Amino acid sequence: MGSVRRRRALTALAAGGLVAALALAGCGSNDDAGSTASAPMSDAGGNGADAQKAAEGAPQAPQEQAQAQGGAGGVELAVDQRQIIYTGSITIRVENVERTAAEVTSMATGAGGFVGGDKRTDDGGRSEAVLTLRVPASRFTAMVDDIADKGTDDRRSISTEDVTEDVVDLDARITTQQARVASARRLLAQAKTINDLVTLENELGKREADLASLEGKKRRLDDLTALSTITVTLLGPDAQAPAPPKSDDTGFLAGLRGGWHAFTATVGVMLTVLGALVPWLVLAGLGLLVFGYVRRLRRGRPAVALAGPGLPAARVAPPTVPTQPAPADEPAREEKA
Template structure:
């Protein structure tokens, strides 16, 4: 009778080991793993029949540890030699550039820039175009966004669009900032879940008010972190390029027009007319400058001249009478 509990314990241990072995065999995808699990089951059965419940429990724990290790290996991956591999960290870089172009046809260059951006799966985020008095485009400024993987190719294509005046490029590695923000977002989300559980279990008004204040502040911090995360994702996935297009006046020599210039007597007459016109302009300029002074002298000198003339006229009869 005293051996009955021991027999039952051994049977329970064997049953548990067989059940776990069956589960491992069902989850196994290779025939080699199945064979290994079967041999493990045989060893468990033999040890259970002769070693008691302690050995059965130890074997079951060993099988559980092997299952956990196998799952961890399947999640992390394995190298061709059998060792685990570490996933390569992807860098997060913010790239930006500026291109300044000059051309005699701003509108055509603007269309070419648009074609390049469309070919690179980009988009024009901002545009500012100015026109001259004739309605033709004289200046255009565009801010374009292109995928970061195509940043270098887009810059090269834009530099070849027209006459290049200047080109600048810059990049900023924000990998650490992206990782840190992601970790803080996950930690804040877990913290919010814990606070929500505390709020559900609160049984007094004081606790409810305090927990809600904590919930509000942590939610605001989470929203701020997610905004930073979205901004970093946008800046690292799309690069920003500023394109300035200026108009340049091109003067071409015209030999045919030079033949139409007057020569000989006509050339001298044309030069004399131009010289006389220049002299006339100079004389008129001087007269225009002296005219205000002449008017002032006339206004002030005329009354003085009249007074002097009257005195001379009055003095003349007196001189005659004395004579």
């Protein structure tokens, strides 16, 4: 009995050792497979990073770039990050137009701007001056208030235009167009025939022209957003204030008023032309009356030949009376007789 129990114990130990050995072998194979599988994943991850870098370096579409820079569908930009065009006009009445114009000019140049236009009329108390100032956008509001303090503020108008989306769209289009120009240049360098060379040169010229146009629009927007425009009108004490700008009315009533003004203007022009033609028409009518009267006198008077001195009087032939031709049977009657 003791020997049988000992054999069973040895058999159980042997089976346990075999199971442990098999388990260790399975774990080793799984580790090898895991390490083998992890290598391609790391390679794939590396390739993915390279692909992502390449994609980041590639030009983005306009919509994607707009979202990346906070356009429609993206994160809203703060007010100081948006591209806004400020435009203002102010009319003030001052005691001395020339002195105030010089002060306003110094204010604009001191703020980092410049004078884009200067029109002045020196007429004593009726003097006027119109200045067009370009000042930094950050100084726009303060500059308008400082100018208003120089005299009596008669009229003020301020308008803004948000061009953030236009700027984002232009930036994206410029990036895309630059990539297209670079691609055309690479293809041009690889051209092998004359036809390919001419075709690629024409295409490159078109792409460069489009790129130059986009860059010009971008520079224009950058200028308008960087420097705001202020139109300052200075009036003397006795100068007449300019008429307010007319509102841009639309609709049926606006069209009716415009049509009536055009009709009255046309009638006025026609009456003016008619008044200029009346003297000529009267003169022409008098000429026709005189010509008709003279013609009737010539028809009613008999034709008389005047004899000159030393010449016999011309004889006037009597009027001839037309006679009827003889009938056709007259010769036959004469033969019978």
